[in-house]
Amino acid sequence: MSLLEIADLVVEYPGRGFRAKPFRAVQGVSLDIRAGETVGLVGESGSGKSTIGRAILGLAPVTSGTISYAGEDISHPTPARRRELTRDLQVVFQDPYSSLDPTMTIGDILTEPLIARRTPKAAAQTRVRELLDVVQLPSDTIERRPRDFSGGQRQRVAIARALALDPKLIVADEPVSALDLSTQARVLELFTEIQERTGVAYLFVSHDLAVVREMAHRVAVMRRGEIVEFGDGDAVTSHPQHPYTQRLLLSSPVPDPVAQEKRRTARRALQGET
Incomplete structure (x- = not known):
């Protein structure tokens, strides 16, 4: 059984202005996280990936669908139950300067x-x-x-x-994006060491497919509030099937200028595909 399971999750926010339609940030997303596993959730800014993490933590409204932890539906917990869940569900935010x-x-x-x-x-x-x-x-x-x-x-x-509090799952929301590359590498190694030592599971949210490749056992790719690809981490980050994931991969810089130019050319060829 999965540690955490999301089924057909929809998250909507009220629209701005009189009679404005609600904004749907997440539409019908389903994924699961196993104990001791890292699931990478990757996508561009505005794709809805951070909203999923916030919904798990009770920081974003669940319009429909379910979020289950250890078999318990936690989509709409009471305030008392939400406080209890903080023992098992924790978060590391993006900005180390404002989170402390x-x-x-x-x-x-x-x-x-x-x-x-x-x-x-x-x-x-x-x-x-x-x-x-x-x-x-x-x-x-x-x-x-x-x-x-x-x-x-x-x-x-x-x-x-x-x-x-010895959590079972940590939502890591862009935890290294504000750091320089050498510091990123050290913090990613720390995440891995901690997981090996404690067995904690991670939902690792990032816009950077290269970072997710280093961390994740499985990878889900989000675009416009939907998951377009979900599977084995090596397969998704090395041989993606969806054109959007392919563009994300080609957007990751490489140190070889010849290879980088080939990536730019290949990415231009994919422009306009869905």
Whole structure:
């Protein structure tokens, strides 16, 4: 049985203006995530990929369809149940600069979800030290504030916060897009190491097919609110079948200028196809 299953999901937002029609951000999407698996969700800006992650977390309205976690329909949970679900479902946001409260120390940021769960203070402090070790940050990080760290280090703190309650699934929404390439590689390696150590599953949301190729066991490709291709990660990212996925692949830069020019030519040949 899948850890999380989405069936015929539709997400709509109210239209802007009097009598405006609702905007449908996601239309009839179905996918599943298994325990310990990474599913990559890739598409261009506005494709609806982040909306799916937000719907899983209860941050976007489910108009129709279902989201099931461990066999339980969580499409419209009560507020109390939604709070309970935060133990198992966590998120790492895109921007490590705005996702951490600049007025709090790192120790307070990491302790907060534990204290909310009524974890004794001594146990919470022990857990924070464990988390810093997992994300490879020094122990004196506890006394410092987010402004004292680089983007990559801040994202490590965000990952540690997501891991605090031992979740079963983390929605990683563009978690490396704000980082430089070398830092991206280190953070992606950290995600992989954590998964191997803990068995956590990821929904890894990204616009970059090359990044998703490094992370995902399976890949779903979104276009205009719909999934146009979903399958084995290597197959989808190396030999895509849908023209849209092929264009995404050809958009990824390569260091060889001759190969890059061939990609540009091939992409131009695909323009206009659906």
